[in-house]
Amino acid sequence: xxxPLVAIRSASKAFGEFQALxxxxxxxxxGEVLCLIGASGSGKTTxxxxxxxxxxxxxxxxxxxxxxxxxxxxxxxxxxxxxxxIARQRLKTGMVFQRFNLFPHKTALxxxxxxxxxxxxxxxxxxxxxxxxxxxxVGLATKADSYPSQLSGGQQQRVAIARALAMKPMLMxxxxxxxxxxxxxxxxxxxxxKELARSGMTMMVVTHELGFAREVADRVVYMDHxxxxxxxxxxxVLGAPREERTKAFLSAVI
Amino acid sequence: xxxxxxxxDEFPDLSQMQIAREIHWRRWLAAAAIVVVLAAIARAxxxxxxxxxxxxxxxxxxxxxQGIVNTMVMAVLAMALGxxxxxxxxxxxxxxxxxxxxxxAGYTWLFRGTPLILQLLLWFNLALVFPTIGxxxxxxxxxxxxxxxxLAALLGLGINQGAxxxxxxxxxxxSVDAGQYEAxxxxxxxxxxxxxxxxxxxxxxxxxxxxxxEFIGMVKATSLASVIQYPEVLHNAENIYYxxxxxxxxxxxxxxxxxxVISILTPLQMLLExxxxxxxxxxxx
Numbered sequence: 001x002x003x004p005l006v007a008i009r010s011a012s013k014a015f016g017e018f019q020a021l022x023x024x025x026x027x028x029x030x031g032e033v034l035c036l037i038g039a040s041g042s043g044k045t046t047x048x049x050x051x052x053x054x055x056x057x058x059x060x061x062x063x064x065x066x067x068x069x070x071x072x073x074x075x076x077x078x079x080x081x082x083x084x085x086i087a088r089q090r091l092k093t094g095m096v097f098q099r100f101n102l103f104p105h106k107t108a109l110x111x112x113x114x115x116x117x118x119x120x121x122x123x124x125x126x127x128x129x130x131x132x133x134x135x136x137x138v139g140l141a142t143k144a145d146s147y148p149s150q151l152s153g154g155q156q157q158r159v160a161i162a163r164a165l166a167m168k169p170m171l172m173x174x175x176x177x178x179x180x181x182x183x184x185x186x187x188x189x190x191x192x193x194k195e196l197a198r199s200g201m202t203m204m205v206v207t208h209e210l211g212f213a214r215e216v217a218d219r220v221v222y223m224d225h226x227x228x229x230x231x232x233x234x235x236x237v238l239g240a241p242r243e244e245r246t247k248a249f250l251s252a253v254i
Numbered sequence: 255x256x257x258x259x260x261x262x263d264e265f266p267d268l269s270q271m272q273i274a275r276e277i278h279w280r281r282w283l284a285a286a287a288i289v290v291v292l293a294a295i296a297r298a299x300x301x302x303x304x305x306x307x308x309x310x311x312x313x314x315x316x317x318x319x320q321g322i323v324n325t326m327v328m329a330v331l332a333m334a335l336g337x338x339x340x341x342x343x344x345x346x347x348x349x350x351x352x353x354x355x356x357x358x359a360g361y362t363w364l365f366r367g368t369p370l371i372l373q374l375l376l377w378f379n380l381a382l383v384f385p386t387i388g389x390x391x392x393x394x395x396x397x398x399x400x401x402x403x404x405l406a407a408l409l410g411l412g413i414n415q416g417a418x419x420x421x422x423x424x425x426x427x428x429s430v431d432a433g434q435y436e437a438x439x440x441x442x443x444x445x446x447x448x449x450x451x452x453x454x455x456x457x458x459x460x461x462x463x464x465x466x467x468e469f470i471g472m473v474k475a476t477s478l479a480s481v482i483q484y485p486e487v488l489h490n491a492e493n494i495y496y497x498x499x500x501x502x503x504x505x506x507x508x509x510x511x512x513x514x515v516i517s518i519l520t521p522l523q524m525l526l527e528x529x530x531x532x533x534x535x536x537x538x539x
Contacts, residue, residue, distance in 0.1 A: 052440060054436050054439060054440070083445060084444060087439070087442050087443065087444050088442070090439065090440065090441075090442050091442045093440075094440070095436075095437075095440035097433060097437065097440075099433055101431070101433040101434060101436065101437035102437070103434065103437070103438075103452055103456075103532045104456065104534065105455050105456055105459075105530075105532050106533065107533075114441065115442060115443075116440030118443070118447065118451055119441060119442040119443055119447070120442075147532070147533035148533065149533055149534060152438065163441065164440070165439075167441055167442065231303070235516055245489045
């Protein structure tokens, strides 16, 4: 039996009065594509952000590749890791944001090479060759020297995916990657994500694209009010939901 | 009502007509009035008690030229010190560490809250407080020897400037979208590297116009260093008119040089702005 790549146990997070995550436990297996669906405020984005520690959980634990995130055990107590250690843990995940967050003062190619060169300190020639290959993979080989402001939303998001992949992560996190896009640009981003899923990458995708979830996801998790309500194979959760809340959500969005 | 693809015919075709040029009578009138006023002012000065030959003679006098060089050297060095201190203070102010935050806030409070001329006098007279300064056991010196007018002016102007610049830098850093910091973290950057590589270059675009303003202020603020005997252009002009009593002539000379320097700085600022505007839509499109 293999071990889960991500193990979340009783994770809770509150923002002031608002309980964003309530006792969430979940495993994600290597090579799995997991889609998180639910209304806004249901905690799915928070869950994703806790896995790369942009948000820090209040209680519970998250393990990535067998390593406890953000804290270490010492003499029966938990102690926070230093910023440097947390940055090192983040390298195992790649994050794609809803609003792309490309670096506007750098070209597409520089966006991709920034992490490998500055953070990982790798060989510039090698990094550049890999970045060009990544741009080709996301269909933007001709856009290497374009600045983000010269690219469409769909192109920017594909560069953002390439930027995350350049760090060679074990797990890709997608936070509503197509929500900020014009409808005609959604397809090109989803196509890149499908190709990535087929290549065997472990992916957690927060999405409202139920068609994508049905087609690509190995498992769909429905969240509501900070808790997991229902999960299972995509065809079961989306096609024949058992829980009333899931049914209500699906009938509202379709 | 029936919708029809044919166009209604009561609207004439304007495609061959042009908009007529208007003569702006009031603008011409206003311009003429301003020319008259300027001519009157020029005439008043030409006939006033000013020996213009002194102005032209001292404009390129060696002492005056040396003074304007000293002014520029001091303005550049003090501004550089101010930018470094300001950036450090802004980064400290925005750090999550409460100790660093309070130190930065205290620095801004102290040096923004007291007059610049008072700070210059304090630095210059530091020897009254500490007759000798140094590192115990390693190096000591008499404070009067160390605290020259140059050093006192540099410290006074630079540290004061840093207090103002820190607020400009902080505004610039706050103007950068929070998503940029998250994206930098997501590719494994620590706080300082994200600031240096991602946040500050973007903040610079916002920061340069006000910094240009501050630098122009600095060029003129160096004239305050005349009170602590730093030989900048105003100080040298004063020394000359103490000797020859041509007060207004030498003040005009100094004023001309300030205008020249500041006229050169404006296009330099535009070059810098263009550099830091890389990737913004206004440049590329």
